[in-house]
Amino acid sequence: MHRTRVCIKPMILILVIICLPSIAHADAYTNALYNEAVDLSVDPETDVNMSVAIQKSVVGHGFKQEGFQSMLDERYHGTYVFYKRLSDKNRLVAYETYRETADIESLRLLIMDLLVN
């Protein structure tokens, strides 16, 4: 038992020594990446101003109905909760409206309207 304990410590030390270079290598790469990124910039002529690009809160157009539902669930979960309570027919109405407008505000209003009426 005593001999086993004596053997374990050197084994652990050997294991650490073997693993250290790979750990150091991984850190060296990420450090090099970080250092290279610090002074870097993209060409400002290519950079688009996001606040200008967003003209309205676009839901994301072009989805099929299933994709539209997943997207609503992921990005606008509150709206999705109400959407789920719609009948199949009204869900289709909401989806068709989304295809035309792709605007979350008008979609929300429509969903609430369909729920209430």
Place this chain on the structure above:
Amino acid sequence: MQIFNLTKKLSLITFIFLFMTTAAQAVDVKLDTERDSVDVIHKDGVIKVIRIQDTGHRIAGGFTKTSRKCPPFCIQPMVPTPGIQPVGEIDIFNFMENELISGEGLLIDARTPAWHKKGTIPGSVNIPFTIFEADVNEPALTEALKKLGLRKRSSVSGFVRRLEKWGFLNGELKNDVYDFSQSKDLILWCNGPWCGQSPRAIKALVALGYPKDRIRYYRGGMQTWQILGLTTVKP
């Protein structure tokens, strides 16, 4: 009467000339023979990807460097690992117009956040390669793989796996850990031909069992994107 007809012809010719020159000057530097631009959904907005129209423009910024130390910034092979298809800018534009819109695809910026925040390709999501290389139980990896459409399988018995392998149960696109049947089409990219970040991400995904035919590699990355004067966006 002859003068009137001549005037009419001249007006028509002038009109056609003006129309053609106006149309030609609308976009001098197109994306390709078919497209002036591509609209991409980026977060909650739509970005129009175009090229810089100034034909005298020279690129500025960090991507003008020709020589970074190798290692670590070594030139990468066209194919990061066997079975992975490399793609170019036209493929990216098509991807933006199809798979990104339908939600069936993801354009992944596989660089670390320090790079990503300097500017990215519109439509991209940032999942650093370090996440893909993380331990399989790491929450960040689980979260990232969910975005890719992977579902973690609850403990699957050896018996069920055997039935799947023998074809009695549908085991296609499944391994012991993940169900890849809903996995998305991916294009991964990083800084360009001298960058190893997206190749590492791709290798890690393949090691996890991700279907190779659903992974593509944009080797040109931000370097080529910049050289072509294409739109970037800061997150």
